[in-house]
Amino acid sequence: MDPIERYEPGGGKQGTITAHPDAEYDIFVARLQYGILDNLSVGIGFPVVLRTFVDPVLGWIPGDYQPQIGRPYSEQDFWEWAADMGQGRPGTWTGNRGRLSDIVLGARLRWSDWFDAFDKAGVGASLSIYGAIPTGKPADPEEVAAVGTTMWDLSFQGQLSIHLSFDKTFKRELDDRLTLGLDVFYDVFFEQERTSPRGVKNPLLLNYAPYIGDTYTIDPGDFTGFSVRADVVPYRGPAWDTWITKGDVVMANRLPPIIALSVVYTFTHLQQSYWYSDYEPWDWDREKLWKPGYKNILVFGATFSFFRLGAPLQLYVTYRTSTLIPGKNTRAADAISVGLRLPLKFW
Amino acid sequence: MKRSTLLNVFAALVLVVLPTSTAMGAGFTETLKAGTFLIDASYVKAWINSRWERERRQGRPGGPDRAL
Numbered sequence: 001m002d003p004i005e006r007y008e009p010g011g012g013k014q015g016t017i018t019a020h021p022d023a024e025y026d027i028f029v030a031r032l033q034y035g036i037l038d039n040l041s042v043g044i045g046f047p048v049v050l051r052t053f054v055d056p057v058l059g060w061i062p063g064d065y066q067p068q069i070g071r072p073y074s075e076q077d078f079w080e081w082a083a084d085m086g087q088g089r090p091g092t093w094t095g096n097r098g099r100l101s102d103i104v105l106g107a108r109l110r111w112s113d114w115f116d117a118f119d120k121a122g123v124g125a126s127l128s129i130y131g132a133i134p135t136g137k138p139a140d141p142e143e144v145a146a147v148g149t150t151m152w153d154l155s156f157q158g159q160l161s162i163h164l165s166f167d168k169t170f171k172r173e174l175d176d177r178l179t180l181g182l183d184v185f186y187d188v189f190f191e192q193e194r195t196s197p198r199g200v201k202n203p204l205l206l207n208y209a210p211y212i213g214d215t216y217t218i219d220p221g222d223f224t225g226f227s228v229r230a231d232v233v234p235y236r237g238p239a240w241d242t243w244i245t246k247g248d249v250v251m252a253n254r255l256p257p258i259i260a261l262s263v264v265y266t267f268t269h270l271q272q273s274y275w276y277s278d279y280e281p282w283d284w285d286r287e288k289l290w291k292p293g294y295k296n297i298l299v300f301g302a303t304f305s306f307f308r309l310g311a312p313l314q315l316y317v318t319y320r321t322s323t324l325i326p327g328k329n330t331r332a333a334d335a336i337s338v339g340l341r342l343p344l345k346f347w
Numbered sequence: 348m349k350r351s352t353l354l355n356v357f358a359a360l361v362l363v364v365l366p367t368s369t370a371m372g373a374g375f376t377e378t379l380k381a382g383t384f385l386i387d388a389s390y391v392k393a394w395i396n397s398r399w400e401r402e403r404r405q406g407r408p409g410g411p412d413r414a415l
Contacts, residue, residue, distance in 0.1 A: 021395070022394070022395065022396055023394065023395040024392070024393070024394045024395075025391070025392070025393040025394070026390070026391070026392055027390070027391040027392075027393065028388070028389075028390055028391075029387075029388070029389045029390075029391060030386075030387070030388050031385075031386070031387040031388070032384065032385070032386055032387075033379055033384065033385040033387070034379065034383070034384050034385075035378060035379030035380050035381045035382060035383045035384075036381065037381050038378065038380055038381050039378050040378065041378040041379045108376075108378055109378075110376050110377075110378050112376070124374065124376035124377075125376060126375065126376035126378070163375070165375035165376050166375070166376065167374035167375055167376045167377075169374075179373050179374045181374045181375040181376070182375070183375045227375070229374070229375065231373035231374060260373060262373065303373075316389075323396070331395050332395065332396070333393055333394065333395045334393065334394055334395075334396070335391055335392060335393035335394070336391070336392050337389045337390065337391040337392070338389060338390055339387060339388055339389025339390065340387070340388060340389075341385060341386065341387045342385070342386045342387075343379075343383060343384070343385050343386075344383070344384045344385070344386060345382060345383045345384065
């Protein structure tokens with residue numbers, strides 16, 4: 001939420017309303033992947049926002065001296081004045097219940113399979129492309145604290161994302177207990193048109209339409225970055241002679257380990273975001289808040305596979321944090337996810 | 348179809364999908380075996396705590412100030 005500078009005709013600047021919101025997202029993500037070739041897979045993902053909660057945590061920076069009260073407006077002075085003008089103090093907001101985000105389509109080609117040298121070196125290399133179908137909804141422009149469900153609102157990847165990745169395994173040296181990975185990526189965000197608020201719900205705070213136009217355009221700027229990861233197998237576990245391997249223990253030993261741990265570090269550079277409306281000073285005010293920046297993301301993961309014990313499924317939990325290593329000009333989001341994977345073949 | 352037949356079919360499917368001992372889902376370059384599906388469902392709880400940003404801004408000028 002952007003700071004709102006308040007001016008009173010004949011009274012100068014009343015002050016600036018600031019907002020440092022706390023927000024929570026509950027999201028369900030369903031993904032379906034399919035192997036077209038052994039080294040070419042495609043997938044589709046459906047992120048559904050179950051609920052979003054926002055507490056705007058409003059603050060106040062006093063403005064000019066007000067002769068009628070003998071001092072600048074305090075926060076309480078301002079909201080009492082605003083109430084007389086029909087503008088209540090915005091409270092918390094809960095919404096996006098069961099609202100679809102942008103559907104993601106993806107494809108991954110492990111092109112290193114075409115070259116024996118990669119296999120001999122224990123290196124895999126792939127090219128992945130993800131594209132978002134704009135099925136998410138932007139925030140209600142008339143709400144002070146609302147947020148939307150588009151890819152840009154969620155800010156975890158671009159609308160078009162290209163990844164070049166490499167993995168190194170150590171099958172002989174370390175009994176296949178370690179995988180190291182490197183990924184470089186470029187995420188594109190396309191320009192987005194947004195509806196200007198008309199002051200329907202917040203007549204004093206959100207009434208830009210008369211001077212910036214009915215709509216405005218945002219060019220969010222692209223993401224560039226890289227990730228490094230390590231996957232470790234601390235516990236392979238027993239290999240039971242279950243129905244999965246038809247009682248063959250040797251086959252069971254080839255199944256995934258019961259516990260696998262991973263850590264991923266991602267550096268993401270954020271470009272400047274640009275605003276385009278009918279009123280350039282308003283655009284510049286927005287752009288001052290969306291300068292270039294970067295974020296440092298750490299993801300810790302644990303995967304539990306039960307194939308060796310006769311159950312063909314995998315459970316995983318991850319903790320993703322961008323507050324542990326500070327970034328700049330970014331929304332510091334943390335997330336915990338739990339999920340399951342189930343492989344299937346229908347013929 | 349007999350239960351044993353069903354189990355055999357499913358066992359064959361699992362072995363086709365999981366050809367190696369590496370951790371499924373590990374690394375950046377993993378692909379599925381041809382003709383197989385993978386269903387993945389997860390619940391994500393994400394939060395943005397601006398208190399962290401406020402404290403950082405007070406302590407170190409030039410810190411995160413991007414709006415939500």
